Amino acid sequence: MLVLAHISDLHLDGTERATERAERVRDRLWELPGPVDALLVTGDIADHGTEAEYEEAARLLGLRDRGAPFPVLTCPGNHDSRAPYRKALLGEPAGEGPVNSVRVFDDAAVLMCDSSMPGSDEGELDEETYAWIEETLDELDGTLPALLAFHHPPVALHHPLPDAYRLRRPSALAALLERRSEVAGIITGHAHTPAATVFGGRPLLVGPGVTWTLRLPWEGEGAADREAPPGFAFHVLDDEGRLTSHFRVAV
Secondary structure (H helix, E strand, O other): EEEEEEOOOOEOOOOOOHHHEEEEHHHHHHHOOOOOOEEEEEEEEEOOOOOOHHHHHHOOOOOOOOOOOOOOOEOOOOOOHHHHHHHHOOOOOOOOOOOOOOOOOOOEEEEEOEEEOOOOOOOOOHHHHHHHHHHHHHHHOOOOOOEEEEEOOOOOOOOOHHHOOOOOOHHHHHHHHHHHOEEEEEEEEEOOOOOEEEEOOOEEEEEEOOOEEEOHHHOOOOOOOOOOOOOEEEEEEEOOOOOEEEEEEOO
């Protein structure tokens, strides 16, 4: 069984508000008494993609001093910038190519994929990323179930804001899923609302936003509910390959 805590859309910008909301969620997760295998962060970690914002994120998430009680897995969003992300958050050489990585656990693998498109709010898994996914799954040789994590949902979520900037070419992802039965589910962010649906016959789980919550059209005026508490999720992939999600808020 794999247990992932999941946060998304911190939008750290150096303001007290953004930092306090991220720290509120962080503190709740760091104090958990039970076993969590990793924390997954699905993009828009920074608001402007600056090195200073990623340095704050690295401090807050315990990436520099290894202060986190479990591994922290990240992938970029449309507000993130690849070179500063690599340098200041990951401590790697700066580069402009997609930021893809994998973490293999005893019971499953998590592939963190880069759906960001420099200069655009839309998302796309480019050919390099699709090739990397295929090669990574080939190396795992079907021995473990895998979860794909990236920022942009590939389906409409029934709000004009996230639906205007979703993942391009979803048919390419659907074709990959048709070939790859070992993929047990997809985990994304971007929409600032907890949501659960299906894509390509797999569960698609969208994490809530930390910085603000999306107000759905039938909930009232204005897209951003800045008074709602920051949210997070727990995703459980059990030994039967079933993915179950629980959504929480940090008050």
